[in-house]
Amino acid sequence: MKKEQVLNCQFSLWYPQFKSQTICSIILPLPQNVKDYLLDDGTLVVSGREDPPTYFADVDGNDNEMDEIQAPEFPEFALKVQEAISSLGGSVFPKLNWSAPRDAYWIAMNSSLKCKCLSDIFLLFKSSDFITRDFTQPFIHCNDDSPDPNLEYELVLRKWCELIPGAEFRCFVKENKLIGISQRDYTQYYEHISKQKEEICRCIQEFFKKHIQYKFFDEDFVFDVYRDSMGRVWLIDFNPFGEVTDxxxxxxxxxxxxxxKDDQSEGAAMEQDYPSFRCTNSNLTVQPSPYLSYRLPKDFVDLSTGEDVHKLIDLLKLKRNQQDDEEL
Structure with a gap:
């Protein structure tokens, strides 16, 4: 995998060309001070509200010395984000140039990546190893020795859509040929996929030939799709063809x-150029979510040992703010 292949999978590069085949999105440049905040191990969230300052005793237990905790604020950027969220219907799915904070969904109050304000996004981003990897090691699996290119980081806000996990598929392309399709949520058994896999494979292959083949920047790549209840296929994302992609x-x-190997069902009359299709075939092969291993981040280790009271206070403030919003 080359660094150029990773660069070509950045959302802002492919979105303009495939805009009509994917979910409506808005791309905002990420200011340097916001990037620095997201990589900082200090305050966990930004309230985005004019709350009274919070005080706590110093770590030495001296009650006479009190420190004021003030979460950093980014008023101009926050305004742009809120305007974008409003224009996309009030709820969004956030990501960076490549990754979404899928490993941090559990920390959100709604156990979802659905965000309605900047503080929701910050909470997910600061809790996600995937986001940190985008910032710090985007080319870790590349095998070329060229210097790392300078990157302009961007916040991608995608209109929130209630996607059914059993309708998502990952597609692998080698030398501009679709060679493999995998059930995206492979930890679960979906009976309709097993019953309809020939039809699903045919629809995705037709979508690929019509909208994707020879139109992407590379000849080796991975793309994710969603097949809706009407049978229409939608593009979700592009990923590099290599180990950085699951x-x-x-x-x-x-x-x-x-x-x-061709995993099509017996008796299927499939052309030779059809891809190998794989899905979870029975409840016996159901597996735990691969994101469970991310459910105890360093932030909570710090909390459990009493090493970072800032994070606990900010998490409680966020919960209080959300409750206040619900009461309005």
Missing amino acids: SLLFTWEELSGNSL
Whole structure:
């Protein structure tokens, strides 16, 4: 995998070309001070409200010395974000150039990536290893020795849509040929996928040939799609063809070599150029979510040991603010 392939999968590069085939989105440049805040291990969230200052005793237990906690504020950026959220219907799915904070969904008060304000986004981003990796190690799996390019980081806000996990699929393209399709949520068994896999495979292959093939910047890449209840296929995202991308029900050894097997059902009259299709075939193979391993981040280790009272106070403030909003 080359660094150029990673660069080509940045949302802002492919979105203009495939805008009509994907979810409506707004891209905002990320100011340097916001990036610095997101990478800082200090305050966990930004309230975005004019709350009275919060005080706590110093770490030495001296009650006579009180420190004032003030979460950083970004009024201009916050205004742009709120305007964008409003224009997208009031709720958004946030991500950076490449990644969304899927590993941090559990920390949100609604256990979802659905965000209605900047503080929702900050809470997810500051709790996500995926977001930190975008900032610090975007080219970690690249094998070329060229210097790392300068990156302009962006906040991507996508209109919130209630997507059914059992309708999402990951597609692997090698030399501009669709070679494999995997059920996206491979931890669960979906009976309709097993019953309709030939039709699903055909629809995705047609979508690929009509809208994607020979139109992306590289000949090797991965793209995610969603098939709605009407059978229409929607583009969700592009990812590099390499280990930085989860291969799901395939292995990268299979995908990079020539060892893919055709997993179509017996008796299916499929052309030779159809991809290998894989799904979870029974309840016996259901697995726990791969994101469970991210459910005890360093922030909460700090809280449990009493090393960072700032984070607990800010988390409680966020909860209080959300309750106040619900009462209005």
